[in-house]
Each structure stands twice: as C-alpha cells, then as structure tokens.
Amino acid sequence: MLPVFFDSMVELITRTSTDLPPDVRAAMRTALATEDASSRAGQAITIIAQNIDQAASCEGPICQDTGMPTFEVKVPVGANQIWLKKQIREAVAEATRRGKLRPNSVDSITGQNSGDNLGPGTPIVHFEQWEAPHIEVRLILKGGGCENTNAQYSLPAELDHLGRADRTLEGVRKCILHAVWKAQGKGCGPGAVGVCIGGDRTSGYLHAKEQLFRTLDDANPDPRLAALEEEVLDEANRLTVGPMGFSGKTTLIGCKVGALNRLPASFFVSIAYDCWAFRRLGVNLDAGSGAITSWMYRDESPSQPMLSPEAVAAGFPRTGREIPLRAPISEEDVRALKVGDVVLVSGRVYTGRDAVHAHLMKHEPPVDLHGAVLYHCGPVVAKEGDGWRITAAGPTTSIREEPYQAEILERYGVRVVIGKGGMGAKTLAGLKESGAVYLNGIGGAAQFYARCIERVDGVSLTEFGTPEAMWHLEVRDFPAIVTMDAHGNSLHKDVEVESGKVLATLSSPGV
Numbered sequence: 001m002l003p004v005f006f007d008s009m010v011e012l013i014t015r016t017s018t019d020l021p022p023d024v025r026a027a028m029r030t031a032l033a034t035e036d037a038s039s040r041a042g043q044a045i046t047i048i049a050q051n052i053d054q055a056a057s058c059e060g061p062i063c064q065d066t067g068m069p070t071f072e073v074k075v076p077v078g079a080n081q082i083w084l085k086k087q088i089r090e091a092v093a094e095a096t097r098r099g100k101l102r103p104n105s106v107d108s109i110t111g112q113n114s115g116d117n118l119g120p121g122t123p124i125v126h127f128e129q130w131e132a133p134h135i136e137v138r139l140i141l142k143g144g145g146c147e148n149t150n151a152q153y154s155l156p157a158e159l160d161h162l163g164r165a166d167r168t169l170e171g172v173r174k175c176i177l178h179a180v181w182k183a184q185g186k187g188c189g190p191g192a193v194g195v196c197i198g199g200d201r202t203s204g205y206l207h208a209k210e211q212l213f214r215t216l217d218d219a220n221p222d223p224r225l226a227a228l229e230e231e232v233l234d235e236a237n238r239l240t241v242g243p244m245g246f247s248g249k250t251t252l253i254g255c256k257v258g259a260l261n262r263l264p265a266s267f268f269v270s271i272a273y274d275c276w277a278f279r280r281l282g283v284n285l286d287a288g289s290g291a292i293t294s295w296m297y298r299d300e301s302p303s304q305p306m307l308s309p310e311a312v313a314a315g316f317p318r319t320g321r322e323i324p325l326r327a328p329i330s331e332e333d334v335r336a337l338k339v340g341d342v343v344l345v346s347g348r349v350y351t352g353r354d355a356v357h358a359h360l361m362k363h364e365p366p367v368d369l370h371g372a373v374l375y376h377c378g379p380v381v382a383k384e385g386d387g388w389r390i391t392a393a394g395p396t397t398s399i400r401e402e403p404y405q406a407e408i409l410e411r412y413g414v415r416v417v418i419g420k421g422g423m424g425a426k427t428l429a430g431l432k433e434s435g436a437v438y439l440n441g442i443g444g445a446a447q448f449y450a451r452c453i454e455r456v457d458g459v460s461l462t463e464f465g466t467p468e469a470m471w472h473l474e475v476r477d478f479p480a481i482v483t484m485d486a487h488g489n490s491l492h493k494d495v496e497v498e499s500g501k502v503l504a505t506l507s508s509p510g511v
C-alpha cells in the first residue's frame with residue numbers, strides 16, 4: 001500500500017486549514033485596497049489580513065470553525081478506494097488531535113461530539129476514477145456560518161425587492177443577488193458563491209459546491225455563464241453590504257456558475273456561499289508511494305504575506321476613538337454606548353453557543369452572569385499540563401441564539417453579547433429592555449482574537465464537548481463594534497434596509 005499517503009493527507013489538511021490559497025489572498029488584497037482604512041469595513045479587512053498572516057506563520061487554523069472536510073479524490077483504475085478512504089479518515093482524526101481541525105462532528109440525535117471529526121457522513125469523501133496514472137486529492141473546509149447561508153430557489157419565484165425570477169439566466173441572476181443580499185454579514189463576507197443551474201435538489205447543491213473548487217480568477221468556458229458571473233460580481237459589490245455586513249464596497253469576491261440538465265418540471269438554482277476564509281487546496285500524488293508530487297491552487301514557495309510584519313505586529317488599527325470596557329460591566333456604561341462605537345473589551349468573558357443557550361433556558365448558569373460578557377464562540381483548545389491554551393477563537397454566527405438571547409439577558413443580567421452577523425428583532429428589544437449591547441466581532445479572525453486572550457481560567461459544561469463548553473477567558477483589548485445598542489438601534493437592520501433599496505435598482509439587468 002502507499003507508504004506515505006497518510007502523511008500527505010495530514011499535510012494537505014494542515015495547509016488547507018492554516019494557509020489561504022493565492023487566489024483568495026489576491027482577492028482579499030484587492031478588498032484591503034478598496035475599503036477606506038478608517039471605516040468599519042476597512043478595520044474589518046485589516047483584522048482579517050492580520051489574521052491570515054498570523055495563521056500562516058504559526059500554522060494555526062485560520063478560523064476556529066474548520067468546517068466540514070470535503071475531499072474530492074480522483075484515482076487511476078484499480079486503486080483501492082476502501083483503503084484510501086480509511087487513510088483519509090485517520091488523517092482527519094490525526095489533524096484534529098494536532099489542533100489543525102476543531103472537533104466538529106456531532107451526533108444529530110444526541111448532540112454528542114465524536115471528538116475526532118469522524119462519524120456518519122463526516123468527513124465527506126467523493127471518489128472518481130480517471131485515466132491518468134496519478135492520484136489527485138482536493139479538499140475544501142467550509143464552515144457552518146457560511147453553510148447556513150446557502151440557498152436553493154425553485155423557479156419561477158417571487159423575490160424580495162427583485163420581483164419575479166423566471167426560468168431564464170435573468171431569473172438566475174436575480175436568485176444569486178438575492179442570496180448574497182440575504183446573507184448580509186452572517187456568512188462572514190466578503191464571500192464567494194458557487195452556483196448550479198438545474199439538476200435536482202441534491203445534485204444541484206453538490207454541483208454548486210464543486211464550483212468552489214474553481215479559482216476565483218478563472219474564466220468560465222461557457223461565454224453565457226462567464227458573462228453572468230461577471231455581471232453578478234459587479235452588481236453584488238454595488239449592494240453596499242460590505243465586509244462582515246458592516247456596509248462597504250466589497251461584498252463578493254467570486255461568483256462561479258455551472259449547469260446541469262434538469263427535469264422539465266423543475267428549475268432549481270442552488271447556491272453554495274463560502275466566506276472570506278475560503279480554504280481550498282489540492283495535491284497530486286504518486287500512485288505508488290502516495291507522496292505529494294505537486295500542489296494545486298498554490299506554488300511551492302511560501303505564501304505572499306497580506307501585510308508587512310510591522311503592520312501585523314501593530315495589531316488592531318486604532319483611531320483613538322475606541323472605548324475601553326472592563327467586565328463586569330454596569331448598565332450605565334452599556335446604555336452610554338451607541339451603534340458604531342468601537343470598544344476594547346478587557347476582563348472576564350464567558351463563551352456560550354448553541355448548547356449553552358439551550359441549557360440556560362432550563363438551568364441556572366454555572367457562573368454568575370450579572371454584568372458579564374457572553375461570547376458566541378466555539379474555540380479550538382489545546383490541553384497544556386493542567387491548563388488549556390486557546391489556539392483559535394473567533395466569533396460564531398449569533399442569529400442561531402435568537403430564540404433564547406433576550407430571555408437569557410433578562411434572567412441572568414448579561415450586559416454584553418459578542419458574536420457576528422447580528423441578531424433579530426426579539427434580541428434588539430431584549431437589549432433595550434434589559435440594558436445590554438451586542439458587539440460584532442470579525443468573523444473568522446480566530447488567530448487575531450486568540451491573541452487577545454491572556455489566559456483560560458476555567459471551563460464549565462464540558463459535557464457539551466470542546467466547542468460547546470463554557471470557557472472562562474481573561475481577555476485584553478478585545479476589539480469589536482457596537483452593532484445593536486440598548487436604545488433599539490441596529491446597524492444590521494439599517495444595512496439590510498439600505499442594501500435592499502440598492503437591490504431593487506438591480507431588478508432589471510445591466511442597470
């Protein structure tokens with residue numbers, strides 16, 4: 001059997017999780033140059049750029065959500081696919097042990113995390129035979145936040161702001177723009193979309209995800225689809241949704257469209273949304289040894305840094321207007337904050353995401369949450385002696401906690417919630433009622449935020465698994481933006497309304 005295939009797979013997973021490919025870096029460099037550095041969008045992109053460089057230099061996960069590992073494998077006729085799949089699964093478990101992947105595989109019925117990223121359906125491995133003599137393995141790591149913003153349309157359909165989408169390329173254009181607008185900041189934009197026109201519901205989503213294996217700078221061989229891709233990219237960047245949904249000029253960094261035949265009765269448009277942490281790499285392997293002979297999507301040289309080492313070391317780009325907040329936080333301090341303020345949080349922060357929120361609806365919290373900061377985050381954690389070290393800790397998508405958040409604020413006196421993508425009307429009303437604010441961190445900036453954590457002081461609710469446990473963190477100068485305040489204001493609502501008006505102007509092509 002191939003003696004170094006396992007090592008090659010561990011290397012592929014490690015690089016994919018820690019080092020963005022050159023085409024994505026180039027698109028993010030353009031975004032960096034496009035956004036005004038002192039704007040919210042500019043600050044967000046600068047943090048993202050620092051995070052990309054930090055992840056590559058320390059070989060740490062770019063984002064704490066290392067996503068659903070999806071392998072596309074091409075093998076010569078006669079290759080033993082059963083053995084190769086077993087090796088890939090073992091490599092996934094090893095990369096998880098090494099902290100390059102977060103344990104992300106959860107039993108859908110019991111909620112139990114398998115701890116090693118293995119379980120029914122995880123990882124995803126697709127095989128295809130080909131005539132070439134070597135093996136090709138491509139890998140994409142796509143996180144939950146952006147996966148949740150995928151969309152599938154059945155045409156004809158009536159779309160907000162855009163009117164009727166017919167069974168035409170013009171209807172497809174409307175669907176893609178609608179999906180990008182709906183995503184707002186929830187999928188950690190600027191994002192990229194893979195699109196499938198046609199197929200059935202299952203093959204459509206699969207083919208849409210396959211489009212994400214194309215480089216951002218390639219040209220579609222079908223001139224009709226190439227024109228559509230260009231048009232959508234241009235129009236989406238006029239929407240003003242911007243990085244992280246903060247409003248800005250860069251909303252989309254790529255649009256890749258494929259088509260499958262369909263049944264006469266069906267016309268699906270399936271859209272796979274990927275975030276700026278667009279982790280995709282591949283390798284060509286010697287079919288005798290399993291050794292890597294070449295990389296796909298990247299050359300052998302070290303990645304071109306996003307920023308100078310000085311700019312990375314400088315940390316958060318301050319303007320002097322930042323407001324320091326130290327936990328525990330008083331109601332008075334919280335009510336003084338307004339949408340748009342940039343704050344630097346220090347002191348004790350507790351993580352809590354889906355399992356913690358569900359738990360707190362039925363049980364008292366394991367710690368006193370009065371005046372506390374609750375961080376929507378599922379970190380990557382390494383055990384060190386008797387303690388722990390957080391190796392990746394960016395915010396997760398907050399909207400999932402919408403059914404619980406307002407009640408938790410009221411019951412336990414939480415003053416600050418940190419997350420990303422914003423929350424809904426119920427939470428906005430709860431913030432006002434209870435005297436609390438929502439701070440938007442920069443989604444995916446896992447290395448950047450890990451460096452704001454001075455130490456881990458404890459952990460509760462470990463029965464929920466590492467990402468879902470409640471970690472007690474001591475943080476210093478953790479930057480975030482007030483996007484929902486205690487006076488009923490929401491930047492997310494405002495950006496959605498304003499970008500909706502722009503979307504309405506795009507209801508006809510070529511406007």
Ligand code: SF4
Pocket residue numbers: 063064065066067142143144145146147186187188275276277394395396397443444445
């Ligand atoms: S960057 Fe955002 S959407 Fe992407 S994997 Fe990370 S948290 Fe999820």
